[in-house]
Amino acid sequence: MGRAFRWLIPHPLLTLLLTVVWILLQNQLSAGMLVFGIILGILIPWGTSIWWPDTPKGFRAGRMVFYSVIVIWDIIIANIQVAWIVLTVPNAKLKPAWIVVPLELRQPEAITLLAGTITLTPGTVSADLSDDGHELLVHVLHTDDPDAVRDEIKTRYERRLKEIFS
Amino acid sequence: MTLEVLGIYATAIFLLIGSVFVIVGVIGLLKFSDPMTRLHAPTKVGTLGIGMLLLASITHSFATGGSSIHELLIMAFLFVTAPISANFIAKANIHRGVCAPLPDLPDDGTWSTLTPVENERAPREEATEGGRA
Numbered sequence: 001m002g003r004a005f006r007w008l009i010p011h012p013l014l015t016l017l018l019t020v021v022w023i024l025l026q027n028q029l030s031a032g033m034l035v036f037g038i039i040l041g042i043l044i045p046w047g048t049s050i051w052w053p054d055t056p057k058g059f060r061a062g063r064m065v066f067y068s069v070i071v072i073w074d075i076i077i078a079n080i081q082v083a084w085i086v087l088t089v090p091n092a093k094l095k096p097a098w099i100v101v102p103l104e105l106r107q108p109e110a111i112t113l114l115a116g117t118i119t120l121t122p123g124t125v126s127a128d129l130s131d132d133g134h135e136l137l138v139h140v141l142h143t144d145d146p147d148a149v150r151d152e153i154k155t156r157y158e159r160r161l162k163e164i165f166s
Numbered sequence: 167m168t169l170e171v172l173g174i175y176a177t178a179i180f181l182l183i184g185s186v187f188v189i190v191g192v193i194g195l196l197k198f199s200d201p202m203t204r205l206h207a208p209t210k211v212g213t214l215g216i217g218m219l220l221l222a223s224i225t226h227s228f229a230t231g232g233s234s235i236h237e238l239l240i241m242a243f244l245f246v247t248a249p250i251s252a253n254f255i256a257k258a259n260i261h262r263g264v265c266a267p268l269p270d271l272p273d274d275g276t277w278s279t280l281t282p283v284e285n286e287r288a289p290r291e292e293a294t295e296g297g298r299a
Contacts, residue, residue, distance in 0.1 A: 079187060079213070086207055115249065116246070119249035120210070120213065120249060125205055128279045131275050137269075139256065
């Protein structure tokens with residue numbers, strides 16, 4: 001039974017996500033649409049499984065929801081901060097900086113999530129990865145203390161992502 | 167009646183907030199002088215600006231008796247794609263050399279964007295193997 005389930009639905013979260021996306025695309029909820037969404041959610045991961053060779057082990061969806069809430073809150077705060085910097089800090093006083101964030105995360109999925117989070121939050125853009133994948137290059141718009149920004153990224157986001165992908 | 171009016175007011179407020187953030191993003195794009203700092207304004211202020219406009223669209227549809235939530239999908243796709251386009255623009259800036267010089271790595275590796283092309287094939291295969299293991 002377990003093997004049949006895994007053969008039919010190799011990526012349960014992807015199936016759920018595709019079903020929800022289909023229902024949202026239809027913009028209405030009816031039984032027929034739900035069934036068709038579930039069929040798509042099973043067929044698409046099955047047909048594209050060659051590009052998903054392994055599922056991340058020990059992914060914790062509950063903590064991921066909590067993490068998303070924190071990130072959305074940070075995005076709102078970040079927007080206000082960046083808007084304030086744009087409107088009040090003159091170009092000559094702007095202090096942009098490169099910072100190097102040493103990564104403890106190793107899974108490609110986790111590093112992608114971290115890089116995306118950094119780009120969406122306070123005045124930082126993730127620009128590049130070192131060739132061995134152990135450091136992330138981040139550009140900061142305006143900071144007096146680059147080390148503090150690096151420590152905040154590590155404690156606020158990377159620590160939580162390590163718990164999600166443990 | 168009152169709920170409908172409240173919905174319309176909420177729509178107007180969301181539209182106003184969204185427009186303010188979009189215009190701040192445009193000001194940032196025009197004001198900053200360096201390509202890397204110019205990248206910051208649209209990527210961040212844009213997401214909340216567009217998000218607020220889409221929220222206005224949702225509240226408007228509910229206030230006028232409809233129900234439309236597929237704007238949530240637009241938001242989700244924006245949040246997924248914005249970091250990727252920002253990353254590509256940053257990489258283009260690094261290649262063109264229009265930004266401040268990159269910091270050195272603690273060990274003697276290089277940044278993957280600057281990896282010489284002739285060495286690219288071998289290390290990349292090795293790196294993906296190592297990343298998967």
